[in-house]
Amino acid sequence: MPLIAPAPLGSSTWLLQLRTFAIVGQLITILFARLLTPTSLPIGALLVLVIFTAITNGAYGWWLSRAERNREESNGESTMDPATGLSSAMTSPIADSQASLLSEFKSETPLRLAFVLMAMDLITLTAMLYLTGGADNPFSLFYFVNIAIGGVILTAPLTWTLTALAMLGYVALLIDSRPVAGLTIQPAETPDWLIATLDLRDCGLLFAFVTCATVLAYFVTRISRQLRLREQDLRRSQSERADAMRLEGLTTLAAGAAHELASPLSAIDVACRELTRHLEDIPKPKSVDEDLSLIDGQLLMCRQILSRMRAASGDTAAQRWNRTTLGDLIDTALEGIRDPHRVEIIESDDDASWEDQPMWLPEEAVAQAIRNLIHNGLDASESSESVAVELLVDGDEARLQVRDQGQGMSDEVLDRAGDPFFTTKEPGRGIGLGLFLTRNVITRLGGTLKFDSTPGMGTVATVRLPLPKE
Structure with missing residues (x-):
């Protein structure tokens, strides 16, 4: 049994689990560097950054669990009205308006919150890399991981904003960082070619980083958009299939009712005509003729209603x-x-x-x-x-x-x-x-x-x- 239950790709729970794994990975990496390598690292500052990430992740998990409870309570209230015992679909539209506003809030709030958390993760990653060699640290490749995750979870504008933030962080690391023995690459001599404080190697790294980040963000957001559209089509197809099944049940009921009512109505029609024929030459009040005419008219209306019921139920004759x-x-x-x-x-x-x-x-x-x-x-x-x-x-x-x-x-x-x-x-x-x-x-x-x-x-x-x- 897995320690953490699998979550749907791109969901809020999926982000929560990824951040949990990231925290564990960061602690293991710091412990490995402290015990097994002679590299001198600012362990205290790094642990503070990891603890900060853990606190935000715990708060995020608490918010998700609370939102899930509220959603379940909302679904329970909307499914059945305790006062009437009726489904919310048959009650006042005021409740439906409230549910629509709540649904809109729930669809936008987790997205914005996920963007804030991922932006904080990029800032935390930049701070960790600054303390451990800057752009020369191999873990600077995790910028691409954050961009890819953002492309899966966030919308395209938010993903590109996250990508721009990653580029700024990488530029900051190229300009200034705390050197670490064994990680930081020092040039053998002062370079003759500089742009600001960046030498030719730094400019090449920056160009490669910007190119890779741009290509990655473009393709991930494009594929994610296609997957979302496909999921919407699938949900639409499922909704149409559910409507078809409901319609089939309704039409079966209508066909059965039309069939059961046809026989007694036919018997009443025959009896009414026979009664009219027998009373034709017998003196009687005018109201009797009016009542018989009324019965005949109502029988005609019943036959028309049965014909419409057969049409609604898919009867081939009625739908000819x-x-x-x-x-x-x-x-x-x-x-x-x-x-x-x-x-x-x-x-x-x-x-x-x-x-x-x-x-x-x-x-x-x-x-x-x-x-x-x-x-x-x-x-x-x-x-x-x-x-x-x-x-x-x-x-x-x-x-x-x-x-x-x-x-x-x-x-x-x-x-x-x-x-x-x-x-x-x-x-x-x-x-x-x-x-x-x-x-x-x-x-x-x-x-x-x-x-x-x-x-x-x-x-x-x-x-x-x-x-x-x-």
Whole structure:
């Protein structure tokens, strides 16, 4: 079993472990030089520098452990609301805003702290080398180690700052250092060629150091950036896969519910029609005919809802692709709107022929997606206010905008709009699946869904769908 558990490359814990190994290595080197070589070194001053590094490393480890405890407590609180027993994704967006600010703080603070520690390590290394022969000390090569570690952990600007600091330290060692017998190289005679106090050998060492440090910093930062981008792509793929798995579970549930409800609704429909036929020639109150008509209308609505559930669940019949027009698509979407009088269709003066634009898509699924956006706009607006729907054919894509007159959304809520089970509606008015399914339908067609919102001024949902190629 290792003395120290392995840590991810480039993490804060990884830096903590590297500094621990460096402290142990420095103590062993000082002890070796003191006991096994006749070299006279300022042991006291060197031990003070090592102790200083150990103190800063201990403080860094304490800070990391405290930050880890706070993170675990924050995750526990955000995972479950003890008052309601609900996931934080279904609670108020205020908690999500606080979590976003905390996440931003946690992502920036360790990076800055790591830079400060590594800058202190460079200064400490320079001081140790100054006391032990300067640039002639073989351990001056550890400047490159610090630059390489900085390239892995830090951002490119911070890495280049660290590299510049290492170059300044090396220049200082070339100009002045405490000579040590057996390490310091003294010229046989006074050189004729000098730049300031640097002879030809010192200038060559400086040029080689600057060149190596620059090349090392460039390649390490470039490779680190590529690795970070690859890691982001991997996380994005994992997130998309998780969304697909959640969608699969939801669609399975929807398909099962649609299948189970179809049979009793069919039986009710048959019984209602038989009852209507038997009572057709029998004197009865007018309210009976009205009730039978109401039942028939509600059964028709139930059949439409089941059809939409099958479309959301991936039913091949409900998601059958067919040729239609943009105007027919909007008409289909408006058929199931609960307050159609509050929906205003705006036609652009630049393009009045959008209604005849041919489309090739699963009409019912896309209509349901548009219907979800309109319903969200109606829910966000007052009962006396309308929702504007504007359509436009822009090049090789159709653009649809749904503009409500609600209170708008904050940036934190916008970032989570479309996440499953995230909703800002009152309990009983939604469970946060409409936008998730809407985004899934539009994305699978190669389109995009974007929200623009200003608090107090409403929200605009923009859907872009590619047009069929002729």
